[in-house]
Amino acid sequence: MSRPMVHGPAGAASASHREASASARLDAWLSDRRQAGALFLDVDGTLLDIAESPTAVCVPRELRAALECLHRRLGGALALVSGRPVDDLDRLFAPLLLPACGGHGAHWRARAGEPLCHETAATLAAPVRERLHALARSHAGILSEDKGSSFALHYRAAPAAGQALASALHALLSGPEGAGLRLLPGKMVFEVIAHDSDKAQAIRRFLELAPFAGRRPLFIGDDLTDEPALAMMPGLNGLALSVGRLLPGASAAFADAAAVRATLVRAAGGTSQ
Numbered sequence: 001m002s003r004p005m006v007h008g009p010a011g012a013a014s015a016s017h018r019e020a021s022a023s024a025r026l027d028a029w030l031s032d033r034r035q036a037g038a039l040f041l042d043v044d045g046t047l048l049d050i051a052e053s054p055t056a057v058c059v060p061r062e063l064r065a066a067l068e069c070l071h072r073r074l075g076g077a078l079a080l081v082s083g084r085p086v087d088d089l090d091r092l093f094a095p096l097l098l099p100a101c102g103g104h105g106a107h108w109r110a111r112a113g114e115p116l117c118h119e120t121a122a123t124l125a126a127p128v129r130e131r132l133h134a135l136a137r138s139h140a141g142i143l144s145e146d147k148g149s150s151f152a153l154h155y156r157a158a159p160a161a162g163q164a165l166a167s168a169l170h171a172l173l174s175g176p177e178g179a180g181l182r183l184l185p186g187k188m189v190f191e192v193i194a195h196d197s198d199k200a201q202a203i204r205r206f207l208e209l210a211p212f213a214g215r216r217p218l219f220i221g222d223d224l225t226d227e228p229a230l231a232m233m234p235g236l237n238g239l240a241l242s243v244g245r246l247l248p249g250a251s252a253a254f255a256d257a258a259a260v261r262a263t264l265v266r267a268a269g270g271t272s273q
């Protein structure tokens with residue numbers, strides 16, 4: 001993941017100050033004994049460096065240990081909030097199981113070990129999936145990811161195809177097959193979604209469930225798909241921190257996912273590498 005662009009010493013100082021501020025705010029929030037907090041974490045680009053493909057990401061051992069420790073310290077009120085399916089998150093963080101929401105809110109569990117709840121049974125219709133697979137095949141380097149209730153087209157390896165993909169997807173979704181579907185643009189990815197949920201709704205739902213209910217939320221995210229949840233935090237007396245750049249609603253930004261990991265590992269009492 002690229003660092004934010006800075007220009008000269010003044011820009012570098014500003015980026016450094018911004019990152020110190022984000023780390024300090026997360027530290028202060030985690031160590032504030034007067035409040036019961038609930039920590040919500042996006043995964044790709046926030047906890048993990050973005051890789052060439054979703055399957056190529058790496059989960060550092062010290063991050064897994066820090067999340068396990070903080071989950072326990074927060075009385076179970078730590079959840080992963082991702083566009084990935086929860087099964088995928090479980091594989092990535094194994095053997096650690098955490099409360100999690102996957103598919104941008106399509107399914108969730110409020111406690112580790114509980115069965116998944118599903119927002120809706122909506123899945124993409126077979127003809128739409130065929131169109132999306134064909135679209136992926138029509139450009140070299142496009143990686144498709146069929147998640148059932150959504151379908152992602154990653155163009156990180158073919159950035160020049162982004163505009164053509166966007167046009168084709170807008171045409172598909174504005175046609176009869178696009179009824180009820182949404183297009184969610186992310187970092188070098190377009191996702192077609194067959195449900196109305198987003199991460200903001202997912203977090204609201206968690207906050208109605210034990211052990212999250214009644215706690216003050218903190219959400220960290222890095223992408224367009226995180227913006228509704230970030231923007232919602234101030235209204236919930238919560239805190240929002242973004243990664244890479246200051247997104248609407250966030251009070252400070254980490255430079256990158258490594259900075260988020262380092263702060264979490266330090267707060268958990270471990271050593272960041």
Ligand SMILES: [Mg+2]
Pocket residue numbers: 042043044045046221222223
């Ligand atoms: Mg992300």
